[in-house]
Amino acid sequence: MQVTLQAVADLTDVAAQQQLATTAQELTGDWSGYLMRNAFLSVSQPTGTAPTQALGAALHAIPNLEGFRTISAKVPTHMNLVVFPDKLLPGSTITFRDPASKKTHIIRGKTPRSRKRNRR
Secondary structure, eight states: OEEEOSOEEETTSHHHHHHTTOOHHHHTSOOTHHHHOOTTSSSOOSOSSOHHHHHHHHHHTSTTOOEEEEEOSSSTTSEEEEEOGGGOOTTOEEEEEOTTTOOEEEEEOOOOOOOOOOOO
């Protein structure tokens, strides 16, 4: 896989975490319980959208942000790159070669829309 991006937030950086009022512990916590808990269990709350999902949605809403790097919850000495394919900027690409089919798949950044000129 080859990824070329231009605008990525780096949540592996402590200063960036502080700007978002989050921590490595919060980014890598066990959030699966939010979907598993209910009123019939001995631990019934919290439920709903996990804070990391809300953070991802907030980052997706930032104009021109193509994705973010974050600490891996499974391997804390590694990081993950989360990409918003629908928000790729012109010149950004994601290229993947499928080893089974030998096909190459490419997602390209959106091209800027040309402005319509008022002609009189």
